[in-house]
Amino acid sequence: MTAAHLSAGRAQRLATSRAEAAGLAGQPVSEVTPSRRDFAQYVATQKQGLSVIARFSRVAASVERIARAQAWDNAEVAAIAMSTAANGVAMRDFAALSDAVTAPVLRDDLTIDASQLYFARLHGADAAVFPVADLDAPALKELLRVASSLHMAAVAEVTSRADVERAAPLCRVLVGIRCVRADGTLDVAMTAEVARYVPVQCVTICLPELPSLADALALHGLCDAVTVAADTLDVSDIPELMTRLIGG
Template identity: 30%
Template sequence: MTPNTILDEILAAKREEVARLQLFRRAIRAQAEAEEAPPPRGFESALRRPGEVAVIAEFKRRSPSAGEINPYAQVAGVASVYAAGGASAISILTDGPWFGGSLDDLRSARGAVGVPLLRKDFTLDSVQLYEARAAGADAVLLIVRALADTRLRELLELSGELGLAALVEAHDEEEIDRALEAGARIVGVNARDLATFEVDLEQSLRLIARLPAEVVAVAESGIRSSEDAAAAGRAGADAVLVGGWLMAGDPAAGVEALAGHPRRPRRAAMQAAGVEGVDAGDAS
């Protein structure tokens, strides 16, 4: 099975999952539950740490690329360790078949920690936003590659109406342009190409250095050490999102190693990288 087939299967399975939710009128119940949920916590503001890189620590038991990582991990305990170690936010994988997660993991994390929570899943439909809000999410993931432009804008708009921040994930320049044109305020540059599952951290950091000043820039995938987090800071990343490396090792020591690295303003990062034609308004 090729990585591209894995991605196609994940999206096909997610469409079937959404169809079942619609069939059983889950959207109506989830919308009512979302309206009763406690106020969301500030995900975007948590990532804006002046002069330093914030950490989004991720909870996941397995992944298609790595296989089993920590299959018996309990989310409340791990999330508490992440928060105590200095994580600014926590990402919770809620996909079951491929990542071993669930909305119950999100609910457990909400009860265990006070930092903002990201529901990380393959979001394709509004019902998933209502579910996320009802289960205690403060932010959701929207993957540019998985969404048409119209749907991306619709989900961004609804996220805002629900008080959810949206981490809009891109991999290349074209996807970054699509994210920005849709109105993304938080852009994650994924070093992993979802078509091949290959990781190129250096290329993703070059793309981060080009993001506009007003956008929160998140480096995703490929961060496996304190040195990688420091490199992300030099590229102007506001935050790093790290899961597999933390879950496979010591979560407490791992978060401490990632947190607090200096963040270079992105205009300076572009100049240091030798990018020509940089205007003062292009990057922070």
């Protein structure tokens, strides 16, 4: 595994995912209703603009988080993303927020086992992230099969050209670029570089949060969707931010 994969707590995120998968192993699978929200359709722009994914990752009061999510939903955000890793959203709150919005919901944690897909869908996820660099071909194939059966979008996380070359040929996979600096913040230049290797027909998402609106300009024409931090932005500023991002 490269230094890029280990940066910004990636090793910890992967360890958390493995622990979750181990905890879910052997548990009976409850009846799960397939997703009815088409994440791919909502975020795709054919690179003609940027759709917006509002990401919630920090601990906050459930009522406040739901109110914020509904404000984003009312502003016609393309999707909501949530992380349930350390300092993230509890799964019960994930489910409550998913029920409160009409936009599709991405679970932005590393999914490495089919049991996690059922678990995520049971709590309202419409899309999941698969770390291409950390999955062998049989494991990836099985995850894609299960995701398809649940009508969930599969987002292949890539950090390099080599990852893109593995992800791009896969059927019905969205490409999620996660290039970050040592401090975990978005590396815009590296994201743009990796995006240039993604076939134009692939829906491409910038998974890390944008540090500023100016950074979005570098990704126009390269990505379909960008991610913004939804936790801290004043609700009254959401419509203007959406207009500026989508309008470029």
